[in-house]
Amino acid sequence: MMMVSRKIVSSLQFFTLFYLFTAAFASTEEATALLKWKATFKNQNNSFLASWTPSSNACKDWYGVVCFNGRVNTLNITNASVIGTLYAFPFSSLPFLENLNLSNNNISGTIPPEIGNLTNLVYLDLNTNQISGTIPPQIGSLAKLQIIRIFNNHLNGFIPEEIGYLRSLTKLSLGINFLSGSIPASLGNMTNLSFLFLNENQLSGSIPEEIGYLSSLTELHLGNNSLNGSIPASLGNLNKLSSLYLYNNQLSDSIPEEIGYLSSLTNLYLGTNSLNGLIPASFGNMRNLQALFLNDNNLIGEIPSFVCNLTSLELLYMPRNNLKGKVPQCLGNISDLQVLSMSSNSFSGELPSSISNLTSLQILDFGRNNLEGAIPQCFGNISSLQVFDMQNNKLSGTLPTNFSIGCSLISLNLHGNELADEIPRSLDNCKKLQVLDLGDNQLNDAFPMWLGTLPELRVLRLTSNKLHGPIRLSGAEIMFPDLRIIDLSRNAFLQDLPTSLFEHLKGMRTVDKTMEEPSYHRYYDDSVVVVTKGLELEIVRILSLYTVIDLSSNKFEGHIPSVLGDLIAIRILNVSHNALQGYIPSSLGSLSILESLDLWFNQLSGEIPQQLASLTFLEFLNLSHNYLQGCIPQGPQFCTFESNSYEGNDGLRGYPVSKGCGKDPVSETNYTVSALEDQESNSKFFNDFWKAALMGYGSGLCIGISIIYFLISTGNLRWLARIIEELEHKIIMQRRKKQRGQRNYRRRNNRF
Missing domain, CATH: 3.80.10.10 (Ribonuclease Inhibitor)
Known part of the structure; x- marks a missing residue:
């Protein structure tokens, strides 16, 4: 019995030593491969990776390296100032790698197809680098992958259909790249997917109906692309969806009624598209909605009263549509509302005083509508208000006179109304005010010099009013x-x-x-x-x-x-x-x-x-x-x-x-000098000509008489005529050359 137990102990010791030996050997091989990759970095003096040396223990001492059973399991060197590529990365030498995080570095080049060798990979994070090229389809063979984050790079080309085969994937983030083409319908197979971020690319085509099959999806971000067509009604099946971002595309047609059945939705961003029709009545069911963005579309009709049922709303943003009718009084019941923006529509009637009940309101923008009547005096009491924009309406009466101490206003724009009387002195309480535009009204006042005490005022626009009198400063040192x-x-x-x-x-x-x-x-x-x-x-x-x-x-x-x-x-x-x-x-x-x-x-x-x-x-x-x-x-x-x-x-x-x-002495002097030079040149030419003629007169007199006699007797005077013509041509060309020089000089002077 003793002999058996000793043999068992010896066997255990042998296998333990063998395991430790092989484990140490394996991690040494992995360490060598990682060191070869590090040797390709452009910044060899990287302080973060100073611990990566042949003499140190990779599993215990190396920055960002975590081992399991002696094999590299995790490589996390995010924000490590790495400047390099993935071409020499040891994809084949790290068979047990599960977590790879190289985010927030300066890694460039493409993703090699060898990434498909990391068959145990669960987490892949390459975000915020300089990676370019296409996404290799080999990623689709990494069956254990749960998270892919390659956003904020320079990727281009199509999204590989093979990614849709990753049934274990829960997060796919490829946003802020240059990906093009359509969204693969195969993505609808990833039933465990909870986050899908493809925003800020160049994707086109329609949104696949299959996206509506992703029953686990909680966030869908397709904004800032070139997607067109209708919003698929199948998105109404995503009952776990909390955020839907489809803004800044080319989506058209009406908003599907089914979107209103997404009872878990907190953020709905459909702005900057070509959506038309009415706001669906089903939107009244989204009681958890906190942000509703429908801006820059072609929506029509009035603000539905059911919007007032969305009591969790914090942001209601619908500018630049074709909405009309009166502003609902019940908006004052949405107590958490912080942003209420309805500018550039066709709203009419008066501004409801109930809005002053919104004690959290920071932005109130109904500019460029057809609102009329007086501004409720109680608006001056909204102490949280930072932006108050009612420009280009038909408001009359006076400005609110009760801006209180502690006023938070930063921008007040009432330009283009019919407001009268004086500029209220209570604005002096708005010490954070930066923009004040009261132009194009009927204000009747002296220059409000007291506004000079507002320390942050940057824009003061009082154009087209009835302001009058001299502008005189007070005795204040700083204005x-x-x-x-x-x-x-x-x-x-x-x-x-x-x-x-x-x-x-x-x-x-x-x-x-x-x-x-x-x-x-x-x-x-x-x-x-x-x-x-x-x-x-x-x-x-x-x-x-x-x-x-x-x-x-x-x-x-x-x-x-x-x-x-x-x-x-x-x-x-x-x-x-x-x-x-x-x-x-x-x-x-x-x-x-x-x-x-x-x-x-x-x-x-x-x-x-x-x-x-x-x-x-x-x-x-x-x-x-x-x-x-x-x-x-x-x-x-x-x-x-x-x-x-x-x-x-x-x-x-x-x-x-x-x-x-006339007072340009240089021009006149040059003209005079030029004229004198012209005369001088002509005079010199004629003097030289007559000197030559006189010098040859004595010796050539007889020859000359003989030649003339010969020409006259034969009737051939063409030789003499040719001499005279050439002489005349030479004089004319010299004069033209001088005149051209004068004109060019004048042009240069006029140009400068």
Whole structure:
């Protein structure tokens, strides 16, 4: 009995030693293969992989390597600053690899077909690299794969049909690539799939009906492609679906009623397609819905009352459709609503006061509709409100006067209504205000200098109102410190231009390209219309783009302040249609990025400063209908302006008004010198000719008489005529050459 037990113990020891030996041998082979791959990296001094050395234990010491039973089971070197390719990766030497994570590196090149050798692979993550080429169909042979994440690369070509054979797959993420072609119908075989992300590619064709067979699907993201056709009704079978993203495609027809039966849905994004028809009544069943995006389609009808049953809604986004009717009063019952955007539709009637009950509301946008009546005063009490946009409606009455302390407003746009009376002083409580557009109303007030205390105000647009009086600053040391756009045009402001205001515009003294986007920029873009280059231009996301001063069409008088030249960030300067006098300040030549300068219809005199010729970005110039005189400066941009930029200034000379400028000494001197040289040349030619003739007179007299006698006696005078003709031709050609040189010189002067 003792002998048997000893034999058993010895056998166990042998097998244990044999196992440890083979395991150590196997991991050594795997380690060698991994080191060969590492040797191909472009950054051999990678600190993350410094532990990868032949003398260390791969299973215990190497960064990102995990072994099981002595064999490499997991390779996770995400965010390890690897710069290399997969061409030398040991696909054949890692038969027990289950988890491969190479994400967030700088791996380029293609995915080799040898990846099909990793037959035990369960998790594959190559996201956020520089991988290009096509997806090898050999991936379809990795039957144990549960997760594929290759998003945010440069993959192209078709999605292999073979991927649809991976029945164990739960997550497939191929978004943010350049994949093309149609979505394979075979994907409908992956019944365990819970996440399907194919967004931001170049996929075309229709959405396969088979996608509706993926009964385990919880998130479907096909947005930002070129998919067309109808939304398949089969998607209504996905009763576990929580997020459906089909936005920014070319989908058409009506929204299937079946979508409304997805009772688990929390996010529905169907915006930026060509969907038409009514909003399905079945949408009232989606009680868990938090975000509903139907923007930029061709939907018609009214807002259905059942929308008010969606009490979990936080984002209701339907701008740019053909919706009409009145705004439902019951919207005020959706207590968690944060974004309510219905702009660019045809809503009519009054704005319901119940919206003021939405204490979480951050964006309220009903701009570009047909709403009328007064703005409810209680709207000033929505302390959470960041964006209030009612531009281009038919609202009347006064602005809300009760903006409270702690007001969160960042953007207030009431442009293009019929609002009257004064600008409410309570706006002074909105210390975060960046954009204030009250233009094109009937406001009757003096310039609201108290707005200058708002530290973040960047856009002030009060154009086309009944504002009046002089613009005078208060005694505050800091006023309008961050202002970038000020438009006071088409009012009745008078007296001198506000020099003291210009001196305070600190935000225009530097060219700032680093301004942050507002927190709401995902759901709302600030926009403003400016007059530039003689045309109205709508600028979107204005806060970091344009710097504008527009004081045109008022009653300002006096001089243009030279301090304007210190505001070097200005792109558009318009003080036209006033009664300004005096000279154009030469300091405007310091506005190096100025694109549009409009000074027409004033009483400006003197010469155009030569310094303006250095404005290389200047695309539009209008100095017409003033009293300017002298020579028009010549420079790279000035040669592009036509005569209408200067019309109504009878004293101006030079290109393009006239051919020459009398005060151009260089041009006149060169013309005179050229003429003298021409005369001199002709005189010299004739002198040389007669000298030669006289020198030969004595010796050739007899010969000459004999020749003449011979010619006369024979009647052959053609030889003498030919000599005279050649002499005449030579004189004419010399004169033409000089005249051509003069014309070319004048053209060069006019061009510059």
